[in-house]
Amino acid sequence: MGSLAQILVNGILLGSMYGIAAIGLSLIFGTMRIIFLAQGTMIVLFAYLTYWSFEKAGVDPYLSLFTVIPLAFVVGLGLFYLLFRKAAALEDKNVSLLLAVGLMYLIDNLILKIWGATPRGINLSYSGAMLVIGEIRISWLRLALLGLALASALAVYLFLKRTRVGTAVRAASEDMEATTLQGINSVWVCAISFAIGIALAGVAGVGMATVYSFDYQFGFIFAIKALVALALGGIGNVFGALAGGLLLGIIENLAAYYIGIAWIEVASYGVFMLVLIFLPQGLFGRRGLVKKV
């Protein structure tokens, strides 16, 4: 029993990363109706920046949250106005999809040029600290990651429910045309949700830097994982996306334990295909959204 509980705990902790990324994807998809395939690459980019400031200036990764999040927000705004502003308004979503592919290609290879192909990771003085409950051992760092995920989900939820801009974002996710007719600036709404999505990539990047080792190829895989989490949880629901991430983490850990580490990917992509085919609205999503795509 102890080992099963340990697997579940590990799964939830791993899944919190997927959850943060999936919330970002969900926000961007909600308003712009595109799946931002470069999300994983952005996460890796911010992980490298965190790593870099730790190596060069000794900044504690958790402290760099305060610089990375605003930076990511600004980068998001910049990317939106430079690349996606026109494409987001097009009926043909393939343009945005290919733009994201191009961006991913570009940043992945820039990272390769700057930092090389060796996997990087941060070794903190408190990396090995463990919380022990009975037979279950939990790394404090991973627990902090879960805390980050919950805090991000709560922050996005409060933003959507309690602020005027958040209300506009929600309205735009329901019906962009009607929202524009109400006098809401649709470009601004898209820009804000895109920037918040990238800011969440910043959060996930810091989290990744503290716990995992990463290299330039990791972004693509991670974007797919976030996408699987989003498909699993369902689009249009902040906590659904988080739950999808946690669920995916559990599935991967169970697969690693019962089938073998080499088969993790098959399990998660298999679940992805099954969800896409049989449950396109996801576990916690609203039905209407997928049909409108």
Add this chain to the structure above:
Amino acid sequence: MSDQRVDDADVNTEMKLPPDGGGRSRRKLILAGLAALGVLFFATLPFYYDVHNGQFGVFFFNVFVYVIVAQGWNLVSGYTGQISLGQNAFFGVGAYTMALLWFNDVTKTGYYFDPVLMILAGVVPFILAVLVGVPLLSRLRGDYFAFGTLGMGMIVTVLFINGGMFTGGAEGRMLVPKMPEGVVFNLRTHYWVALLVAVLSTLVVYVMTTSRIGLALRAIREDEVSAASHGVNVLKYKVMAFAVGAFMAGVAGSIYGYYLLQVTPSNVLTSNWLFLPILMVVLGGTGTILGPWLGAFVIYLISWYGDSYFAGYHPIISGVVIIGVMLFLPSGLMGLGQKVPGLRKGGRGSG
């Protein structure tokens, strides 16, 4: 190859789209003539140029292989509007089909460039595309099809890496010992086979898209609901385009496998075989018949010279090229040519 469900009303509305009759057919004639001249040039090139030792032999061979994959993607994504992100899986499955059948002497012919193996290398991805395509294309469209095919590609890659004794795992299958005795590796054969298949696949796409099938495909691209309400069997045509595209990618994979003589997950299943053909089609002109050729030459030229002069930087350049094309030239280089005579812009992006 006709289908009665595309009714005549649909044909008529589609016919009205290009407004000028005469100029278009003259343009077409010129293009066809140029294409024939080009094919003649490439087909006779080995007689006065040593393609085996000269560097342009390898260059053109690679371009032809990319053209085959790119035409397949062009059919499903350019003409039908269903973005497939699984072409590298079909390419790899084709290469592995050839390699494993040859390696285990299943056909017992022992030929080098066995046509049976090459056709099988297309048939297996074709079947895979139907199996994956029917459920994915019947429920969803747009982004979700793209990511479903992406998931398929990931699963296929991991399956081949974990295939153990059957696929040879990460080392793949070495085919050099299977070369029949007395056969000398000469790139000239590969060059001609690749050229032939590239021309054939272009013709297949041309014939399919100028027939009634093409009307159905473009109708689906422009407006799926409207196409369905005009009696187009949307699922059938989407799966057809997807599967034919997969067939082409598979045959291309087998040709490349014959060239490498070693098939591994890292050389036939990489994302290069996914993104570069897409880049080529997009740069050349999505949904145009010669766009993939133009794009393949330009992109491969960039990566060829990029590799020798700015080693390691060409993927960065490729990224910039994709972004630049999507921002400033979404209808590609062919679209640039069409703008000059003041022709109306094609349907893409305006729907």
